[in-house]
Amino acid sequence: xxxxxxxxxxxxxxxxxxxxxxxxxxxxxxxxxxxxxxxxxxxxxxxxxxxxxxxxxxxxxxxxxxxxxxxxxxxxxxxxxxxxxxxxxxxxxxxxxxxxxxxxxxxxxxxxx
Amino acid sequence: xxxxxxxxxxxxxxxxxxxxxxxxxxxxxxxxxxxxxxxxxxxxxxxxxxxxxxxxxxxxxxxxxxxxxxxxxxxxxxxxxxxxxxxxxxxxxxxxxxxxxxxxxxxxxxxxx
Numbered sequence: 001x002x003x004x005x006x007x008x009x010x011x012x013x014x015x016x017x018x019x020x021x022x023x024x025x026x027x028x029x030x031x032x033x034x035x036x037x038x039x040x041x042x043x044x045x046x047x048x049x050x051x052x053x054x055x056x057x058x059x060x061x062x063x064x065x066x067x068x069x070x071x072x073x074x075x076x077x078x079x080x081x082x083x084x085x086x087x088x089x090x091x092x093x094x095x096x097x098x099x100x101x102x103x104x105x106x107x108x109x110x111x112x113x
Numbered sequence: 114x115x116x117x118x119x120x121x122x123x124x125x126x127x128x129x130x131x132x133x134x135x136x137x138x139x140x141x142x143x144x145x146x147x148x149x150x151x152x153x154x155x156x157x158x159x160x161x162x163x164x165x166x167x168x169x170x171x172x173x174x175x176x177x178x179x180x181x182x183x184x185x186x187x188x189x190x191x192x193x194x195x196x197x198x199x200x201x202x203x204x205x206x207x208x209x210x211x212x213x214x215x216x217x218x219x220x221x222x223x224x225x226x
Contacts, residue, residue, distance in 0.1 A: 098209055
């Protein structure tokens with residue numbers, strides 16, 4: 001099993017550009033989520049999904065879109081990149097039960113200039 | 114909405130000594146899980162330990178143990194015989210059935226040789 005994969009590992013964007021961060025898991029997990037990690041702010045939830053076709057907003061959804069057309073994939077789209085979106089982004093997945101361990105991808109370091 | 118608070122942004126411990134990281138949370142749920150995750154400099158998040166709210170016995174995993182005080186809504190992590198490899202960010206997390214995972218802001222642990 002590859003676990004949770006994220007691409008790309010690094011990305012530099014100019015303000016106003018759009019892009020998609022890819023996330024895929026091969027563990028048949030229902031629950032998937034996107035976080036951003038900024039110094040001193042921990043992991044903040046952007047969007048999450050409890051199954052294919054179902055998504056919901058987290059704490060900081062503005063400027064980001066997600067979709068979940070399959071169980072395996074959960075892409076995160078930046079619509080019009082802003083310097084405030086410079087961060088490290090993590091995708092995670094788990095079974096959809098409260099005691100399930102979250103499995104994290106390796107992260108994407110995004111810089112918006 | 115659930116909140117998770119880690120009031121210690123940074124901690125340090127001498128190698129081979131014991132350190133306790135604090136976590137408090139707020140919820141109206143009665144059945145839930147609490148987790149501690151470790152993020153070493155590699156950025157890869159790893160589950161350290163988990164505790165089910167209904168279990169009175171504190172969870173233990175080798176040198177890692179928790180002090181779970183349900184009434185006080187407190188969930189601290191004790192690391193015994195600290196090792197250099199324990200140096201990392203530690204995140205406390207909460208999850209109730211049907212709800213998203215909520216993380217604290219993290220505690221950076223330094224281990225002094």
